[in-house]
Amino acid sequence: MYSTVLTLHSLFRWLVLLSLGFAIYRAYKGYTSKSPFSYLDNKVRHWTATIAHIQLILGILVYIKSPIIQYYFSDFKNLVSDWNLTFYGLFHFILMIGAIVLITIGSAKAKRKKTAREKFKTILVTYSIALILIFIAIPWPFSPLANRPYIRAF
Numbered sequence: 001m002y003s004t005v006l007t008l009h010s011l012f013r014w015l016v017l018l019s020l021g022f023a024i025y026r027a028y029k030g031y032t033s034k035s036p037f038s039y040l041d042n043k044v045r046h047w048t049a050t051i052a053h054i055q056l057i058l059g060i061l062v063y064i065k066s067p068i069i070q071y072y073f074s075d076f077k078n079l080v081s082d083w084n085l086t087f088y089g090l091f092h093f094i095l096m097i098g099a100i101v102l103i104t105i106g107s108a109k110a111k112r113k114k115t116a117r118e119k120f121k122t123i124l125v126t127y128s129i130a131l132i133l134i135f136i137a138i139p140w141p142f143s144p145l146a147n148r149p150y151i152r153a154f
């Protein structure tokens with residue numbers, strides 16, 4: 001169960017990044033060209049938030065099942081100084097949840113805005129900040145913070 005969820009969580013990052021990138025691109029184009037907020041724009045707003053929520057659920061499952069996290073909280077006082085554990089136990093957890101909350105707020109606010117320009121601007125700002133947070137908190141093979149492979153095989 002743990003390794004399957006971890007693999008799914010690892011793979012799902014690409015969908016999170018692609019959907020966010022596409023939503024930001026469409027919001028930027030729509031905002032700068034003063035386009036109407038189309039049916040597709042609304043679907044992209046909605047599905048980007050949904051994909052982030054699925055990743056949140058996978059993340060919570062990984063968090064509950066992870067031997068690293070269990071070990072971390074078995075002796076938190078002493079292990080909090082171990083960055084390799086604190087990266088997943090706190091840093092990754094807080095930044096990712098923060099980013100997903102931002103996407104949720106951005107999506108809900110954009111939905112309620114009256115004009116197309118306001119909708120595009122809300123998506124552009126909130127999704128871009130979320131993308132930056134997510135990018136920093138992913139353990140890329142090149143990250144100075146923590147390293148994992150680009151693709152985890154089943």
Ligand code: HEM
Nearest residue numbers: 010013016055056059060062063066068088096097148152
């Ligand atoms: C957009 C959101 C997120 C992205 C893109 C993301 C991405 C990743 C990636 C790429 C890994 C490395 C997987 C591997 O070893 O191959 C990872 C590990 C992990 N993630 Fe996330 N994550 C996200 C959100 C979350 C959330 C919200 C939580 C907790 C509630 C979480 C908990 C964890 C844990 C505990 C690990 C390490 C598990 C272990 O090695 O035992 N993630 N995440």
